[in-house]
Amino acid sequence: MTASLSASGGTVFNWMPGNLSTATITVTPVSTTSYTVTVSDANGCASSDNVIVNVNTLPTANAGPDKIICAGGSVTLHASGGLNYIWSPGGSTNSNISVSPSSTTNYIVTVTDANGCQAQDTAKVTVNSIPIVSAGPDRTICLGSTISLTVSGASNYLWNPGGATSSSILVTPNLNTTYIVIGTNGSGCQSSDTILVTVNPVPVVNMLRHLCVPVSVQH
Numbered sequence: 177m178t179a180s181l182s183a184s185g186g187t188v189f190n191w192m193p194g195n196l197s198t199a200t201i202t203v204t205p206v207s208t209t210s211y212t213v214t215v216s217d218a219n220g221c222a223s224s225d226n227v228i229v230n231v232n233t234l235p236t237a238n239a240g241p242d243k244i245i246c247a248g249g250s251v252t253l254h255a256s257g258g259l260n261y262i263w264s265p266g267g268s269t270n271s272n273i274s275v276s277p278s279s280t281t282n283y284i285v286t287v288t289d290a291n292g293c294q295a296q297d298t299a300k301v302t303v304n305s306i307p308i309v310s311a312g313p314d315r316t317i318c319l320g321s322t323i324s325l326t327v328s329g330a331s332n333y334l335w336n337p338g339g340a341t342s343s344s345i346l347v348t349p350n351l352n353t354t355y356i357v358i359g360t361n362g363s364g365c366q367s368s369d370t371i372l373v374t375v376n377p378v379p380v381v382n383m384l385r386h387l388c389v390p391v392s393v394q395h
Contacts, residue, residue, distance in 0.1 A: 177293075178204045179229050186215035186222070207231050237287035239299035246365035247306050250276040253299050258287035279303050307331075309359035311371040319378050322348045325371060330359025349373055 182200040183189050189199050191213045203211065208230045216222040235258040243251045255261050255271045262269050264284045275283065280302045288294050307330035317323050326344040327333055335345055336356045347355065352375055358368045 178202050181211055181213075181227055181229075183213040183215055183225070186217045188216040190214045190216075203229060205229055205231055232289075232291040232293050234293050234295045235287045235289035237285060237295040237297040239283065239285045239297040242300040242302070244302045244304060244363075245277075246304050246363070247278070248276075250274055251301060253283055253285075253301075255285040255287065255297070257295070257297075258289045260288040262286050275301060277301055277303055304363035304365050305361075306365040306367045307359045307361040309333075309357065309367045309369045311355065311357050311369040314372040314374065316374045316376060317349075318376050319350065320348070322346050323373060325355060325357075325373075327357045327359065327369065330361050330367075332360045334358045334360075347373065349375055351375055 180200060180202050181191070183191075184199065189197055191197075191201050191211060193209070193211070194201065194203070201211075203209070208228065210226050210228045212224055212226040214222055214224045237257045238255060240254045240256075243253070245251050252272055252274050253263075255263070260269065261271050262285070263273055264286070265281070266273065266275070266283075273283075275281070280300070283299045283301060284296055285299070286294055286296050309327060309329040311325060311327045315323055315325070324344055324346050325335075327335075328343065332341065333343055334341055334357065336358075337353070338345065338347070338355075347353070352372065354370050354372050356368055356370050358366055360366045
């Protein structure tokens, strides 16, 4: 930060430290510094004055650690290090903010302390895509039949009912059953799909027998 110092009352100026000779000077001290200006008039008479430029330390702005979420999710960011805060993007003035970015975003917080000094920090929120899990179309079988169900779109799977973790399973339901499969990709993001297996009853076959009854003939 810089400060502008101005002197008046004469025609010749000499600032120390710096040995500057203009009426107005711009200084950027790294610590609290006393500046003395000697002012001389046209008669050669001189006098001095001094001004202290206090240098306050900057606040230690902290936006917290970077975060990772899955698309559609949200996360809370927590800032510390000052009295007042403003976040960008968004413009929130709270120390804590909940964000749900649709793509990877850098959130910058500007922290102001009691002396009006400011500092910034950034928290990166990485957004990972969710898998597109597909268990295929609904299926129909006859009672007692076995069918293979296959899922795609992720790296790991969990079927319910059953608890199987393979991409393909064999099922023999006795009733209409909806199978739910949860897929997880390499980023740990999840989505699910369902498939209905309709079970049709098998027909009941009735067999009729025709018996021939001998008839006695009398002569």
